[in-house]
Amino acid sequence: MQKIKKVCVYCASSDKIDSKYFEATKTLAKALTKNNTTVVYGGGARGLMGQLADTVLEEKGRIIGIMPHFMKEVEFHHKDVNEFIFTADMHERKKQFMVGVDALITLPGGCGTFEELMEAITLKRLGIFTKPIVILNLDGYYDDLLNMLEKAISENFLADAHRDIWTVFTDPSKVLEAIHNSKPWSNDAIKFAQV
Incomplete structure (x- = not known):
């Protein structure tokens, strides 16, 4: 089994969310650090970003x-994160998130998290990014988005094969298992990007 050395975590900056999301983030962060996995994230001090960094x-x-x-x-x-990359803009930030990572992990979040996830899915569909994309669907948080993706498949906006772009998991302690269980993806995906 390949070692997961470095991952990017997309997550929320809101402090006003339910405590279950903070607990899940803490659990996930502990699973990653126990594995000696370097974590890349958005750099924030509040919300799930802050919980991730603190843990x-x-x-x-x-x-x-x-x-x-x-x-x-x-x-x-x-302020306590001593390794920072400061970028010119949000577009460059998203590019840097993907540099040298073994997987992308999406925790519950708002429009920024959704946008990062959807861009990653698009890049993977085109074969530009080929690593696992795992989505923590804690208590059904992402049910509506996953249903929308299924609708896109059923109405031929996406192909059946595109279902393998992402992997959904519900237990934050099993993040590494979710990454390992993701189906392999090739940069040849561009050949079947068109439906």
Whole structure:
């Protein structure tokens, strides 16, 4: 089984969400640090981003924040994360999230998280990104999005094969298992990107 050395985690910056999401993030962060997996994330200090960073740091793991300069200027960045990449804009940030990672992990989040996930799915469909994309569907949080993707498949906006782009899991402690259970993907995917 291939070692998962580095992952990117997409997640929320909101502090006003249910405590179950913070607990799930903590569990997932512990599973990653126990595996000595480096975590890349959006660099924030609040919400699930803050919980992710705090837990990785408490567990003596390695975490890298990636954030546009303008966000640092309004003090969104986590002051205890000592490895940062500051980018010119949000587009460059999203590119950097994917550099050298073995997987992308999506936790519950808002429009920024949705947008990052959908761009990753699009890039994987085109064979530009080929690593596992795993989605933590905690208590059905992503049911509506997953149903929308199924609708896109059933109405021929996506092909049946595109279902293998993402893997859904519900137990944050099993994040590594979800990554390993993801189906292999090739950069030849461009050949069947068109439906």
